[in-house]
Amino acid sequence: MLLCLTVSAPCLASGKRASGPAPGGPAHHIDPATLNKAVASYARWVDELEASGRVSGFSTAIVSGRKVLLEKSIGLADVRTGEPVKPTTVFRIASLSKAFSSALATLLVRDGRVQWTTRVADVLTYFRLRSDRATSRVTLRDILSHRTGLPHNTFDHKLEDNVSYQELVRELDQVPLTCEVGECYTYQNVAFSMFGDLVYAVTGDFFNHQVEKRLFQPLGMETATYGRAALEDSASWARPHVREYGHYVTLVPKPNYYWVSPAAGVNASIRDLEKWLAAQMGEDPEVLPPDTLKELHEPLVNTPGQTRFTRWRRVRVRHAGYALGWRVLDYAGHTLVFHAGAVEGYRAMIGFLPEYRIGLVMLWNCNCRAPSGLMPMFFDRVLDLPSTNWAKLQPGRG
Numbered sequence: 001m002l003l004c005l006t007v008s009a010p011c012l013a014s015g016k017r018a019s020g021p022a023p024g025g026p027a028h029h030i031d032p033a034t035l036n037k038a039v040a041s042y043a044r045w046v047d048e049l050e051a052s053g054r055v056s057g058f059s060t061a062i063v064s065g066r067k068v069l070l071e072k073s074i075g076l077a078d079v080r081t082g083e084p085v086k087p088t089t090v091f092r093i094a095s096l097s098k099a100f101s102s103a104l105a106t107l108l109v110r111d112g113r114v115q116w117t118t119r120v121a122d123v124l125t126y127f128r129l130r131s132d133r134a135t136s137r138v139t140l141r142d143i144l145s146h147r148t149g150l151p152h153n154t155f156d157h158k159l160e161d162n163v164s165y166q167e168l169v170r171e172l173d174q175v176p177l178t179c180e181v182g183e184c185y186t187y188q189n190v191a192f193s194m195f196g197d198l199v200y201a202v203t204g205d206f207f208n209h210q211v212e213k214r215l216f217q218p219l220g221m222e223t224a225t226y227g228r229a230a231l232e233d234s235a236s237w238a239r240p241h242v243r244e245y246g247h248y249v250t251l252v253p254k255p256n257y258y259w260v261s262p263a264a265g266v267n268a269s270i271r272d273l274e275k276w277l278a279a280q281m282g283e284d285p286e287v288l289p290p291d292t293l294k295e296l297h298e299p300l301v302n303t304p305g306q307t308r309f310t311r312w313r314r315v316r317v318r319h320a321g322y323a324l325g326w327r328v329l330d331y332a333g334h335t336l337v338f339h340a341g342a343v344e345g346y347r348a349m350i351g352f353l354p355e356y357r358i359g360l361v362m363l364w365n366c367n368c369r370a371p372s373g374l375m376p377m378f379f380d381r382v383l384d385l386p387s388t389n390w391a392k393l394q395p396g397r398g
Contacts, residue, residue: 003276009083012051017194019237025067027281027355027356027357028355029356030355030356030358032383034125034381034382034384035064035069035291035358035382037381038378038381038382039062039070039376041098041377041381042062042070042360042374042377042378042381043070043072045374045377045393046058046060046072046074046374047074048183048393048394048395049074049370049371049374049391049393050074050075052393052394054368054370054372055074055075055364055366055368055370056075056076056079056241056248056365056366056368057073057074057075057076057077057084057085057238057363057364057365057366058070058073058074058075058085058363058364058365058371059073059074059085059086059087059089059091059238059240059269059270059362059364060072060073060087060270060360060362060363060374061087061270061273061274061277061360061361061362062358062359062360062378063274063277063278063281063347063352063358063359063360063361064357064358064359065278065281065283065357066283068274071087071119071270071271071274073085073086073087073089073270075238075364076248077089077236077237077238077365078238078239078250079239079241079247079248079249079250080239080250083236083327085238085308085365087269087270087271088223088235088236088269088271089236089237089238089269089270090223090225090231090234090236090237090238090267090268090269090362091237091238091267091268091269091346091348091364091365092115092240092253092266092267092343092346092348093265093266093267093268093273093285093341093346093348093363094204094257094264094341094342094343094346094347094348095163095189095263095264095339095340095341095342095348096266096273096339096340096341096348097261097262097263097264097265097266097341098144098192098262098263098325098326098352099280099296099325099326099339100211100215100266100325101144101192101195101196101211101262101263101325102144102296102323102324102325102326103215103288103292103296103325104109104199104207104210104211104214104215104325104387105140105144105195105286105324106292106295106296107214107292108199108202109204110289110292113202113203114140114198114202115140116139116140116141117139117140118139118140118198119136119137119138119139120142120143120194120198121135121136121138123199123201123202124194124198124201126169126170127169127172127241128160128170128172128173129142129148129150129172129173129175129177129181130151130173130174130175130176130177131177133172134149134177134180134181134375137180137182138181138187139179139182139302140195140198141186141324142181142182143191143192143194143195144192144195144324144325145185145300145301145323146185146187146188146192146301147181147182147183147184147185147186147300147301148186148188148191149177149179149181149182149183149184149186150172150175150177150178150186150187150188151175151176151177151178151192152178152186152187152188153187153188153189154172154175154186154188154190154191155168155172155175155190155247156189157172159189159190159257159259159260160256161255165190165193165259165260167190168190169190169193169194169197172190172191177181179393182238183305184301185301185302185303185322188263189240189257189260189263189264189295190260190263192262192263193260193261193262193263195207195262196208196261196262200379206221207261207262208226208227208261208265210258210364211224211226211227211266212224214287215287216272218284218286218287219275219276219279219284219287220275221268221275221276222271222272222273223235223267223268223269223271223272223292224265224266224267224268224269224272225266225267225268226258226265226267226324227258227261227265227267228253228255228258230267231267232253234267236269237267238346238347238363238365239251239253239365240252240253240343240344240345240365240366241345241365241366241367242344242366242367243317243366243367243368244343248366251344251345253345254343254344255289257343264341264343268363269363270361270363273350273361273363274361276361277350277352277359277361279294280296280337280352280359281333281352281354281357281359282354282357283357285334295324296322296323296324296325296326297323297324297326297328297337297354298323298328299321299322299323299328300321300322301321301322301325302319302320302321303320303321303327304320304324305320306320306327306329307319307320310389311388312373312376313329315332315388316332316333316376316380316385317329317330317331318331318333323337325339326338326339327339330354331376331379331383332383332385334353334355334383335353335354336352336353336379337351337352337353337354338350338352338353339351340372342367343391344367345364345365345366345367346363346364346366347362347363347364347366347367347371347372348362348363348364349362349371349372349375350362351379353379353382353383356382358374358382360378360379362374362375370391370392370393371391372391373389373390373391373392373393374390374391376390377389377390377391
C-alpha cells in the first residue's frame, strides 16, 4: 500500500461554493489537516471493508493533482487460486470507458477531422432513426451526451442475449423515440458506440487503436487495453465474481459489452487510472489541453433522476447533468465530475472535485454494492460535511 499523509496547502474557506479554477489553472486549496484526516479515514474504511468480507477484490487510489496520496488493494483477483489484487491488476471498467471516447472526440475535433455539430447520418450511411427528421438532427455531440431521443438503454437486453452490435445499430429505426433529438437525456450503450464507426470513417483507423495511440500511450497507461482477449492476456487480471451461498464464485468474463467498445470496452488497473484521473484534473495539458477538459466537463443535459438514484445522492446531490462521457453533480454546493460502471462481476467508480483537484477511483470484481458508499464518505471528509456511513461499514472489524 502506498500512503502519503503529508500535504502542504493553505486553508479552505468552509461552507462556500467555489466557482472553480479554469482547467490547467491553479487549484483552490484544502486545509492539510482536513485532507490528511480524509485520506487516513478512507484507508481505515477500506480495511473495514476487507474485514467485512463483502467484497472479493478491490483496488483504489486517491490522487491530488499529480500526486498519489493513497494506493491500496485488498482481497483476491481470483478466489480459486488465491491470487491477490495488486495495483497493476487489470479490471474491466465498464462505462468509465465512455470518457475515453469523449476525450478522443475532442482531439479529433481539434484536428479538424470532425466537428461537434457533424451529423452522424452524413458520415455513417447505415444510421437511421424512426423518422427522417430525427435522423438528420443527431450530431456527434448528441451521441456522446445521450441526447439521441432513444429510450434509456435501447437494445441493451438484446446485446445481453448475444445479438451483435452490428445488427442492433441497424435496427434503431424500429424504436419509437422518447423525445425530440437533443431535448432529453436517455442513457445509451449501443447508440453511443456508433462513435467507434465514426472514428474509422474519418481517420481510416480503428477506434481502439486511436485511443491507445492518443491516450493510453502518451499518459503511460501501460496495462490499459480493449477487449476480452487483452484482458485475459494481462499479467494480472481480476476475474469476475458473484456471491453464492455466502461465498464468492469465479465467473468467466462475458463478451457482450466488449462488442460496444466505445461505451464499455476498456480494461485498466488502478495504476492506469491514477494517470487518467490526473490528466482529467489538468495535469497533462500536452495530452488533454485545458480547453479540451472544459468541453468534456461542461453539462449539456439535465439528469434529474441521478439526484435520487442512491441514498447519498438523495442527501448530497442538488443538481445533476451529463456532459461528454461524464456526469457532473452539484455535491453539497461543489462540482463533482463523476462516473460509475458495471458489467457482470465488475464495478467501477471515479470522481473528482475540479476546484480542488482531488479525486478518487475504485475498482472491484464482484456485483456487491458496499464499496460504492466509500466515495461520498471520502468527499464528505474532504469538504468537512457531516459524517455519514454511506457504505454501512462496521467500525472496529478492521
